[in-house]
Amino acid sequence: xxxxxxxxxxxxxxxxxxxxxxxxxxxxxxxxxxxxxxxxxxxxxxxxxxxxxxxxxxxxxxxxxxxxxxxxxxxxxxxxxxxxxxxxxxxxxxxxxxxxxxxxxxxxxxxxxxxxxxxxxxxxxxxxxxxxxxxxxxxxxxxxxxxxxxxxxxxxxxxxxxxxxxxxxxxxxxxxxxxxxxxxxxxxxxxxxxxxxxxxxxxxxxxxxxxxxxxxxxxxxxxxxxxxxxxxxxxxxxxxxxxxxxxxxxxxxxxxxxxxxxxxxxxxxxxxxxxxxxxxxxxxxxxxxxxxxxxxxxxxxxxxxxxxxxxxxxxxxxxxxxxxxxxxxxxxxxxxxxxxxxxxxxxxxxxxxxxxxxxxxxxxxxxxxxxxxxxxxxxxxxxxxxxxxxxxxxxxxxxxxxxxxxxxxxxxxxxxxxxxxxxxxxxxxxxxxxxxxxxxxxxxxxxxxxxxxxxxxxxxxxxxxxxxxxxxxxxxxxxxxxxxxxxxxxxxx
Amino acid sequence: xxxxxxxxxxxxxxxxxxxxxxxxxxxxxxxxxxxxxxxxxxxxxxxxxxxxxxxxxxxxxxxxxxxxxxxxxxxxxxxxxxxxxxxxxxxxxxxxxxxxxxxxxxxxxxxxxxxxxxxxxxxxxxxxxxxxxxxxxxxxxxxxxxxxxxxxxxxxxxxxxxxxxxxxxxxxxxxxxxxxxxxxxxxxxxxxxxxxxxxxxxxxxxxxxxxxxxxxxxxxxxxxxxxxxxxxxxxxxxxxxxxxxxxxxxxxxxxxxxxxxxxxxxxxxxxxxxxxxxxxxxxxxxxxxxxxxxxxxxxxxxxxxxxxxxxxxxxxxxxxxxxxxxxxxxxxxxxxxxxxxxxxxxxxxxxxxxxxxxxxxx
Numbered sequence: 117x118x119x120x121x122x123x124x125x126x127x128x129x130x131x132x133x134x135x136x137x138x139x140x141x142x143x144x145x146x147x148x149x150x151x152x153x154x155x156x157x158x159x160x161x162x163x164x165x166x167x168x169x170x171x172x173x174x175x176x177x178x179x180x181x182x183x184x185x186x187x188x189x190x191x192x193x194x195x196x197x198x199x200x201x202x203x204x205x206x207x208x209x210x211x212x213x214x215x216x217x218x219x220x221x222x223x224x225x226x227x228x229x230x231x232x233x234x235x236x237x238x239x240x241x242x243x244x245x246x247x248x249x250x251x252x253x254x255x256x257x258x259x260x261x262x263x264x265x266x267x268x269x270x271x272x273x274x275x276x277x278x279x280x281x282x283x284x285x286x287x288x289x290x291x292x293x294x295x296x297x298x299x300x301x302x303x304x305x306x307x308x309x310x311x312x313x314x315x316x317x318x319x320x321x322x323x324x325x326x327x328x329x330x331x332x333x334x335x336x337x338x339x340x341x342x343x344x345x346x347x348x349x350x351x352x353x354x355x356x357x358x359x360x361x362x363x364x365x366x367x368x369x370x371x372x373x374x375x376x377x378x379x380x381x382x383x384x385x386x387x388x389x390x391x392x393x394x395x396x397x398x399x400x401x402x403x404x405x406x407x408x409x410x411x412x413x414x415x416x417x418x419x420x421x422x423x424x425x426x427x428x429x430x431x432x433x434x435x436x437x438x439x440x441x442x443x444x445x446x447x448x449x450x451x452x453x454x455x456x457x458x459x460x461x462x463x464x465x466x467x468x469x470x471x472x473x474x475x476x477x478x479x480x481x482x483x484x485x486x487x488x489x490x491x492x493x494x495x496x497x498x499x500x501x502x503x504x505x506x507x508x509x510x511x512x513x514x515x516x517x518x519x520x521x522x523x524x525x526x527x528x529x530x531x532x533x534x535x536x537x538x539x540x541x542x543x544x545x546x547x548x549x550x551x552x553x554x555x556x557x558x559x560x561x562x563x564x565x566x567x568x569x570x571x572x573x574x575x576x577x578x579x580x581x582x583x584x585x586x587x588x589x590x591x592x593x594x595x596x597x598x599x600x601x602x603x604x605x606x607x608x609x
Numbered sequence: 610x611x612x613x614x615x616x617x618x619x620x621x622x623x624x625x626x627x628x629x630x631x632x633x634x635x636x637x638x639x640x641x642x643x644x645x646x647x648x649x650x651x652x653x654x655x656x657x658x659x660x661x662x663x664x665x666x667x668x669x670x671x672x673x674x675x676x677x678x679x680x681x682x683x684x685x686x687x688x689x690x691x692x693x694x695x696x697x698x699x700x701x702x703x704x705x706x707x708x709x710x711x712x713x714x715x716x717x718x719x720x721x722x723x724x725x726x727x728x729x730x731x732x733x734x735x736x737x738x739x740x741x742x743x744x745x746x747x748x749x750x751x752x753x754x755x756x757x758x759x760x761x762x763x764x765x766x767x768x769x770x771x772x773x774x775x776x777x778x779x780x781x782x783x784x785x786x787x788x789x790x791x792x793x794x795x796x797x798x799x800x801x802x803x804x805x806x807x808x809x810x811x812x813x814x815x816x817x818x819x820x821x822x823x824x825x826x827x828x829x830x831x832x833x834x835x836x837x838x839x840x841x842x843x844x845x846x847x848x849x850x851x852x853x854x855x856x857x858x859x860x861x862x863x864x865x866x867x868x869x870x871x872x873x874x875x876x877x878x879x880x881x882x883x884x885x886x887x888x889x890x891x892x893x894x895x896x897x898x899x900x901x902x903x904x905x906x907x908x909x910x911x912x913x914x915x916x917x918x919x920x921x922x923x924x925x926x927x928x929x930x931x932x933x934x935x936x937x938x939x940x941x942x943x944x945x946x947x948x949x950x951x952x953x954x955x956x957x958x959x960x961x962x963x964x965x966x967x968x969x970x971x
Contacts, residue, residue, distance in 0.1 A: 166802065177809055184805035185798075187833055187841035189826060189848055192808070193817035200816075243840050 176222040179232050190242075191235035195228075198272065205268070227269075230260055247284045251277055251295075258298070267305070274298045293319050300343060304350075313347045320344055349390060365394050388414070389426060396434050404434045428454065429467060445474060465494045465503065469510060476510075481518030488514050611636040613644060627654055628718060639663040642670040658703055658719035665696055690730060697726045704744050709890055713751035720744045736772045739765045739779050743786050750786075755794055762787050781810035781825070788828055797832050804829045820888060823852040827895045834902070846899050850917050853896060857923040860884070861960065864927070868963070889928055896921050900937075911947040918944055919957060926964055934964045 163171075170178050176199065183192045202221050209215040221227060234253045241249035258273035278295040300315035320341070352368045368391040388411040395404035412427040428451035435444035448471045455464040468491035475484035488511040495507045526534040615632040618624055624633040626646035633644030635651055640663050645651040651659075669692060676682045700723035707716045724741045731737045742765035749758035765783050769775045784807035791800035808825035815821045830845035860883065884892065900921050903914045918941040925934035938961050945954070 165799070169802075177806075180809045180812075181802065181805040184808050184829070185801045187829070187838065187845065189808075189829075189845055193812075196812050196817050243844060 174222070175225055175228060179228050183232060183236055186236070188236045188239045191232070191239045194235055195231055198231075198269070202268070227261075227264070227266075230257065234260075247280055251280045251284060254280060267302075271302050274302055297343065300347075304347065313344070313351065316343045316347055345387060349387070352390070352394065365391065368394055386411075389430065392430055392434070396430065405431065408434060426463075429463065432470070441474060441478070445471065448474070462498060465491045465498065465507070468494065469507065472510060472514060476514050476517065481514055484514040485511070485518055611638060611641075626650055627659075628721070637663065640666050640670070642666060653714070654718045657707065657715040657717070658700055658722055661703060662696060662699060662722070665692070665699070668692060669696070693726050693730050697723055697730065700726065701741060701744070704741075704748075708744060708747060708751075709886055711751070713748045716744060716748035716751075720748065734768060734771055736768065736775045736779065738768050739775070739783060742768070743782055746786055746790070750790060750793060755790065758790055759794075762790055777810040777814045778821075781807045781814065781821075784810065785825060785828065788825075792828065792832055797836055801829060801832055804832070818852050818855070820852060820856050820892070823849045823895065824891060826852075827898075831898075846902065847913060849895060850899055850913070850920055853892060853924075854916060854920045857892075857920055857927060858956075860927055861923045865959065865963065884927060892924055893928075896924055909947075911944060915941065915944045915948060919953065922960065922964075926960065931964055931968045935968060938964060 169181075173181075180192050180196060183189075183195070199221050206215050206218075206220070234257045238250045238253035241247070241253065254273050254276045258270045258277060261267075261270035261273065274295070278299050281295040296315045296319040300312045300319060304312040348368065352365075368387065388407045392404040392408040392411065395407065408427055408431045412431070415427055428447045432444040432447040432451070435441075435447065448467055451467050452464065452471065455467060468487045472484045472487035472491060475481070475487065488507060492504070492507045492511055495504050498504075523538070526538055613624060613633055613636050615624065615634070624636075624644045625631060626633050627643050628650045629646060631646040633646055635645045635648065637643040637645070637651065637659065639659075643654075643659065643663075643666060645654065669689070673685060673689070676685060700719050704716050704719040704723060707713075707719060720741055724738070724745065727735070727737050727741055742761045746758040746761040746765070749755070749761065762783070766787065769780060769783055784803045788800045788802075788804035788807055791797075791803060804825050808822055808829070811819070811822040811825055826845050827849045830842045830849065833839075833842040833845065896917065900917050903910070903917050918937055922934050922937045922941055925931070925937060941957065942961075945957070
C-alpha cells in the first residue's frame, strides 16, 4: 500500500496536543477529577487516550461520552434533549429576550456535573427498580436548580418526579403527594391557577388521612389546606375581577372549608372576611354579616386589631347597605377606637370620612365636622395631597352646613343685632355662629353674599393652584374658611 | 490480454501493476493503459471496478497534448479534474455497493482506486479521504485483516483530528468503525469509548432517538452483553428496539394509509418515505440479532419479545419479504398469548391481514 501517506510520527501528534492541552477555563481546570494531580507528575507523553480526549473535546461531549461509556444511555438522551430544548427555546426567543442573555447550559460546567451525577444515579436505581431512589435523585436535581433560580430546569425535574412518584406504591403514595404539591407550586408561579388547584387537590386528598410531617414538623395536611386556601382565594379574586360573584363565592366557601380543615384560625378569619366582602358586592348583606361576625370573633380571640378594624369597617358597610344606619355608626365608631389604639392612620382617615359623611347626610353637622377635622388631622401625616384635598372639601361642606342654619336665621330676623353679628362674622371670618349665645346679632344679607362670593372665587383659584404643596399648606386655614363661604352660598340655592 | 515484457519498456518508463505496484507483465486490452503483474490481479480488478471504468480511464491516462494558448491549457486542466471527480464518485459508490453485498474482497480494488484519485484531487490532508478510508477499513475488518483495518482507521482518525471542518456524521461513522475494530480485537473499554463518541456525534446530527443513532447503541449493547453486564445490555437493546419500532411503525402506517387511499395492488404510492438499501441491511442485522437474543434469554420477557417480533414483522413487510413476514408473525402470535393485555393488538392484526393479502395476491 505504498499509495498511503506515511503514518504521522508520534512527535507530530504530541505537538498538536500541547497546543490544545491548555484547559480553556478555570472551572474546567478545577474539575479534572483526580487526573490533575497525576498529570503534574506525568510528562505529556504519558497521557492516556481518555485524558487527551478530555482536554481536547468540549465538556458537554466528555460528559456525554462518559455517561454512555458506563451504559447510562437514558441519562445521556435526557441531558442531550434538555440542552437541545434549551437551545431551541433560546432560538425561539431571539436576541434581546431574557433567555438570550443567559449562559448556554453546555457552558455551565457546575450544572452539567450535577446533572451527570444525579441522572446516572437515578438511572441505576431505575434499572434496579428502586423508584424511591429515582425520585430522590430527581428531586435533588429539582431542588438544586430551584436554588440556582433556573426555573425551567427545576420545573422539568419536578415533572419527572411526578412521573416517577406514580410508580411508587409502597409508601401510601407519600411521594406522589409531595410531587403534586411541588407541581402545584410550579403551576402557581406560572399563574396557571386551574392546574395548580388540580395538583393541590390531589395533594390534599392523598394527605387527608395521613399524619406525615415535613422537615419543619408541620403536617402535610395543614400545608395542603393552606395551599388550597391560597389558590381558591386567588381564583375567587380573579373571578370577582371578572364580575362572576357567584363562582367567586363558591370558591371562597371552598377556601373557608380548607381553612377550617387546616385548623389555622388566622386563615379561617381571612377566608370569612373575603367571603363577607364577596357577599356584600353580590348584594347579599345578611349572609355577609354572619361571616363577618365569624371573622370578628376570630380577630378578637387572636387579638388582631388590624383584622378587627377591617371587620368593623366591612360590617358597617353591610349594615349601611341594609339601611341599618345606627348599628353601622356604632361599628364605625368601634373601629375608630380600634384604629386609634393601633395606629392605622390610613383606614382611620377613611373611616372618619365615612362617619362624617353619614352624620352629614343625617343632618348632625356638628359631629360631621368633628369627624372630618379628625380625618384631616390624620390625613396630614400621610402626605397624600389628593386625600388631604378631599378631606378639606368634605370638612368645608360640613362646616358650611353647620353654619347655614344660624346664618339663615339671622338673615330672616333682619334686625339690627343680627346685622351687627353678620357684619362681625364677615370681618373676622371666624366661626362665631356655633356659639348659641351670640346668635342675637344680625347682619345684612347682601353684604354676606358679596363676601361669600369673593370667598368662592378665592376657593376656585386656590383649588386650581393647590397642586403645589407649600402653597396648599400655607393656605390651609384660609381655604377652610373660603370653602365655608362657598358652601353657604351654594347650598341654599 | 497483451503480454508486456518489463525489459522491453522504453527507457525511464516503469509499468507497474494496478493493484500491487510490482513490475507489470500484462496489459488490459480495453484501455491499453492499465497493467497488471499477473492474471489474478487483472481478474480481481475487472470484477471489482475495472469493468465499469475501463473506457473512462483513457482520457485520464493518455498524455495531455501541448496547447499553445493559456486558456486552452487551463481548460484542459479543469476538464481533467472534472473527470477525476466523476470517477471518484463512481468508484466510491461501487465500493459502497459491494460492501453492502458483503463482497469484501471486491471492495478493496475499487476503494483503492477511489483513494488514489481522492489524494490526487484533494491532497493528503483533506476530509474527503475519510469516507474512503472507512470503506477500506470496513472491508478489511470483513476480511479479518485487523492490522490493516487499524492502519486505515488511524489514518482516517488522524485526518479528522487535523481538519476543523469535518461533519459530525463522518465523525460518527469513524468512531463506529473504530469501535467495531476494537470490539473485534477484544479491547472492550476502548471500543465502548469510541462507540459512545459515535452515539454522541450521531445524536448531534439526527437526535438521540433516530435510527442512525441506534447502530451505536446496538454495538454498545453487544459489548455490554459480552461483558456480561446484562441489565445495561437489556436496557440498551430495549432502547434500540423502541427506536426501530417507532420508525417502522410510522412507515408501515404510512403505507397502510396509502394503500387504503389508492387502488390496491398495481398502483403503489411512491411518495412516502421508505428505507434505503443501507438502512434496510442495518435494520435486518440489528433486529434479527436482538430477536435471537430475546428468544434465547434464560429469563424470557414476553412483552419485550413481542415488541421485537412485531418490529421484525414490520421490517419484513416493508422489505416485501412476505414469506418471512408470515413466519415471524406466527411467532408473534404465539408470543402475544403470554402477555395479558396489549393495546397494539389491533395494529398487529391489521398488519397480519395485509401480509396475508399480499401473499395471496402473489
